[in-house]
Each structure stands twice: as C-alpha cells, then as structure tokens.
Amino acid sequence: MNQVIDADTHVAESEHMWALLEKELHTRRPIMMQVPNDTVYGSSNAFWLIDGNIVPKPAGRGGNRLITPSASEQQSTRTDIPIASREMTAPGLRLKDMDKLHVDVQVVFPTLFLVYLTDDVELEVALCRAYNRFMSEACASDATRLKWVAVLPLRSIDESLKQMKWAKDHGAVGLFFRGLEKDLNLDDPYFFPVYKAAMDQDLAICVHTGAGSPVMSSLFNVDRHSVFCHGRLLPLIAFRNLVANRIPELFPKLRFGFIEASAGWVPFLLHALRRQFRGRWSELSSAELFQKYRFYVACEADEDVAYLSHYIGEDNLIIGSDYGHNDPSEEGDLVGTIKAREDIAPHLAEKILSDNPQRFYNL
Numbered sequence: 001m002n003q004v005i006d007a008d009t010h011v012a013e014s015e016h017m018w019a020l021l022e023k024e025l026h027t028r029r030p031i032m033m034q035v036p037n038d039t040v041y042g043s044s045n046a047f048w049l050i051d052g053n054i055v056p057k058p059a060g061r062g063g064n065r066l067i068t069p070s071a072s073e074q075q076s077t078r079t080d081i082p083i084a085s086r087e088m089t090a091p092g093l094r095l096k097d098m099d100k101l102h103v104d105v106q107v108v109f110p111t112l113f114l115v116y117l118t119d120d121v122e123l124e125v126a127l128c129r130a131y132n133r134f135m136s137e138a139c140a141s142d143a144t145r146l147k148w149v150a151v152l153p154l155r156s157i158d159e160s161l162k163q164m165k166w167a168k169d170h171g172a173v174g175l176f177f178r179g180l181e182k183d184l185n186l187d188d189p190y191f192f193p194v195y196k197a198a199m200d201q202d203l204a205i206c207v208h209t210g211a212g213s214p215v216m217s218s219l220f221n222v223d224r225h226s227v228f229c230h231g232r233l234l235p236l237i238a239f240r241n242l243v244a245n246r247i248p249e250l251f252p253k254l255r256f257g258f259i260e261a262s263a264g265w266v267p268f269l270l271h272a273l274r275r276q277f278r279g280r281w282s283e284l285s286s287a288e289l290f291q292k293y294r295f296y297v298a299c300e301a302d303e304d305v306a307y308l309s310h311y312i313g314e315d316n317l318i319i320g321s322d323y324g325h326n327d328p329s330e331e332g333d334l335v336g337t338i339k340a341r342e343d344i345a346p347h348l349a350e351k352i353l354s355d356n357p358q359r360f361y362n363l
Contacts, residue, residue, distance in 0.1 A: 002350065003104035004335055005357040008208075008259050008298055008320020011135065012068040012075070012086040013048075013112040020130040028123055030055075030112075032069045046072035050127075051118040063222030064115050064211055064231070067325055078326060086324045088138040095142060097323070102335045106323065107147045107361060108135065109259070110176060114210035114231070116217070125153040128163055136170035147361060149174040149206050154181050157193050164197055173361040174204040174257070178212025179234025187241040192250070199254040202362050204296075207235045208259040235261040239295075240269055244276070248293035255294045257360055260322065260329055263299035263308050270311060287313030296360045300329070301337040305344050305352070314348055318357045 018029040030048040037045045044058035046069045056064040067075055070083045084090035085097060088108070098106060110131060118124050128151045139146035150167035152160040152175060164175065175198055177186060184190055186207065198205055209232050211217045217230040235258045241247075248254060274284045283289040290297075290313045298318050299305055309317060321334040331337060338349050357363070 002354040002358070004102060004353050005105045005107065005318075005361070005363065006098075006101075006103045006321050006323060006334060007107050007257075007318040007357040007360070008322060009106045009108050010067070010086075010111045010322065010324035011088045011108050011138075012070050012083075012324060013110065013131065014068070014070065014087040014089060016087065016089050017130055017134040020133050021126050022129070025123065025126045028126075030127075032071060034071055037073050043074040043077075044072050046070075046075075048112065051120055051123055053118075055112065055115055055117060057222075059223060061219070061221050062214070062217040062230075064217075064227055065222065065327075066111050066114065068111050080326065080332070081324065088135075091138050091141040091146060095145060098145065101321070101323075101333065103321075105145050105147060105363065107149060107173060107320070107357070108139065109149050109206070109208055110151055111324070113151050113176060114178070114208070116178075116182060116212055116214050119155075121153065121155045121159075124155055125159045125163075128153045128159075132163060132167050132170075132172070136167070136172070139171055143171055147171070147173045147363065149176050150203075151176045152194065154191075154194070157190070160194055161197050164194070164201065164203065168201045168203060172203065173363065174206040177205055177207050177238070178210035179207055179236065179238035180213040180216065182213060183215065185241045186238040187245040187247050195247075195251045195254055199251045202253075204255040204257055204360055204362070206257045206259055207238045209235055209261045232261055235259070236265050236269060240273065243269075243273060243289070243293070248295070253294070255296065255360055257296040257298065257318065259298045260320065261298070262303060263297045263305075263312060263317065264303055266297060266308060266311050287311060287316065290316040296356065299352070301331045301334060301341075305341070306348070309348060314351050315356060315359075317348075317352050318360055319352050 021029045030050045034046045040059045047054040056066040058065045085093040135148040150172040211231045322330040
C-alpha cells in the first residue's frame with residue numbers, strides 16, 4: 001500500500017497557541033477557566049473565556065463538549081493520548097503514535113473552531129491568525145507527515161484572503177468551513193472570492209461537522225440532543241445547497257470535502273434532489289456527480305463502504321480517525337479496522353486510505 005493518510009485528526013487548542021496573539025489584542029486572548037466538578041458541567045469543568053462567553057459550553061442549550069481545554073477533569077485524566085500530543089506542543093509524540101497506528105500522514109483540523117466563537121471581526125481575525133501560525137510551526141517539525149487545515153476569519157473576506165495566502169505559503173492543505181457560517185449558507189455569493197482564491201491556490205474546501213450557526217445551536221440542548229442537529233447535520237445542508245445551486249460549476253477545479261459527518265446520508269440526499277429536479281439532472285443517479293463536482297466524502301470505518309461506493313464512487317471516498325478526540329467518531333486503529341473488513345476489496349481500501357486523500361489534499 002502507498003502512504004496511509006489519516007484525512008481527519010484534531011488538535012486541542014492550548015494557552016501556547018493564544019500566546020501568539022498580537023500584542024494589541026493580548027488582553028482579549030482566550031483565558032482558561034476552571035470550576036469544581038460538582039456543578040452542572042460535571043467533569044467537563046474547564047472552558048475558554050472568549051469575548052465574554054465560555055467556550056465550549058458543556059451543558060444546556062447551545063452547548064458543545066470539546067477536548068479543549070485539556071485542563072478539564074475529563075480530559076486531564078485521559079490515558080489514551082498524551083496532552084502534549086493532543087495539543088501538538090510535542091509533535092514528536094504524535095509522530096510516535098502515528099508509527100504505532102501505521103499512519104504515514106495526518107491532516108490536522110481545529111477543535112475549538114468547531115464552535116462559532118465571536119461576532120467581533122477584529123478578535124476573530126486575531127484568533128485565526130494565532131491558530132494558523134501555531135499550526136504552521138507545529139507541523140513544520142515534520143512537514144512531510146504533519147499537514148494542517150487553515151482557519152479563516154470568514155466575517156472578513158479581505159482578511160480571509162490574506163490569511164489563505166499566508167497559510168498556503170506555510171504548508172496548509174485545506175480551508176476549514178462549517179456547513180453554515182453564522183447566518184450564511186455555503187452557496188452564498190459572499191464566499192465566492194474565497195472559493196476563487198482557493199481554486200487558484202489549489203486548496204481544498206473542507207466542510208467539517210461543527211456548530212457554525214449560533215441561532216441553530218440555541219435550539220438544542222446538548223444534554224438531551226447531543227450535537228447531532230446543530231453540528232453533525234450542517235455538512236449535509238451545505239452539500240444539498242452547493243449541489244442544488246450548481247456552485248462547483250462556477251469553480252471548475254475546486255475540490256470540496258465533507259468531513260466527519262459519515263457518508264450514509266448520501267443516498268438519501270441524492271434521492272431528495274432527484275425528486276426535486278424530477279429527472280432533469282442525470283448525474284444525480286450515479287457517482288458521476290462526485291467526479292464532476294470534485295466532491296469527496298469521509299466515511300466511517302463501520303459503515304457499509306462497498307454499498308456507499310456505488311453512490312459516491314470509489315475515487316471520492318476518504319476516511320479519518322478523529323485522532324485526538326474521544327467521542328463516538330474516534331477510530332483508534334483505523335488502518336487495522338479497514339484492512340480487516342472482508343467486505344472492502346483491497347483496491348478500494350487502498351483508495352480510501354491513500355490514493356483519494358492524496359488527491360483531495362494535493363499531497
């Protein structure tokens with residue numbers, strides 16, 4: 001098998017990252033707070049204070065549970081992955097884990113930015129800049145094996161274009177999006193300058209599960225509903241709107257990936273679109289759509305991958321372990337699990353673990 005690429009792993013943002021904020025905004029840096037573990041927050045008892053709000057909010061409406069900060073009781077007592085590896089303050093530890101897991105390359109996504117952080121554009125610009133700088137330095141320790149996805153301050157297109165160029169020059173292989181960005185769908189023309197620049201710079205658009213819409217998040221209680229509705233469903237919304245409005249046809253070389261939302265939803269959405277367009281769109285009946293639109297979908301190791309390949313195409317499936325996280329999406333022995341699947345042909349396993357992510361991220 002060619003080099004194995006783990007297409008979705010994560011970093012736990014730390015105080016080391018926020019130390020990189022510009023001096024003029026240093027007083028507004030995220031501050032780590034802890035509370036006793038006998039409150040409603042339980043062992044998720046540490047959070048960041050950002051722009052007057054606690055993030056993540058681990059209980060109640062609009063809540064999310066994340067692996068950052070690492071100081072929470074739930075995270076500090078973990079024994080599966082060292083904190084320094086999760087935070088990437090010691091990239092060598094992560095590389096050792098990769099060797100144990102038979103992974104050649106990791107693509108690293110954010111964790112804190114899975115949640116909408118602030119309406120303040122100046123602060124968002126600074127947070128993204130600090131994140132991108134930290135990740136570029138951490139991954140530079142072994143740039144052939146550690147790849148990263150940049151976070152853009154999407155409330156400002158001008159600043160997003162600047163940071164995209166910087167990120168590309170410093171090793172980024174993709175751009176992080178959530179399926180909704182505040183009150184905008186991803187088919188909105190507002191994002192077209194970013195898409196055009198991403199296409200010109202050969203950077204993939206990575207639509208990752210995440211709570212990008214504060215209004216939608218406020219409708220759901222994390223204790224009762226988890227993050228299924230306001231996080232996991234958002235990439236599906238983006239897929240439907242990008243397809244229905246034929247946005248990829250405007251950017252004929254741009255690649256889109258739908259990450260950490262599984263892949264089992266694809267037949268359902270294709271069926272819904274076929275019903276809406278009543279046979280006027282032949283590609284909706286086959287994997288041709290994914291080839292034409294350069295769409296990649298991250299499946300999960302326990303899905304019916306062979307079945308889904310008929311809808312998505314063998315060349316457009318990728319997979320990630322969610323390394324760093326400790327939620328139901330995490331797949332510790334990703335390579336072993338896929339290779340042990342008797343219902344996945346060896347050539348398809350190689351495409352999912354190697355060929356397809358290499359093409360998607362242009363590695």
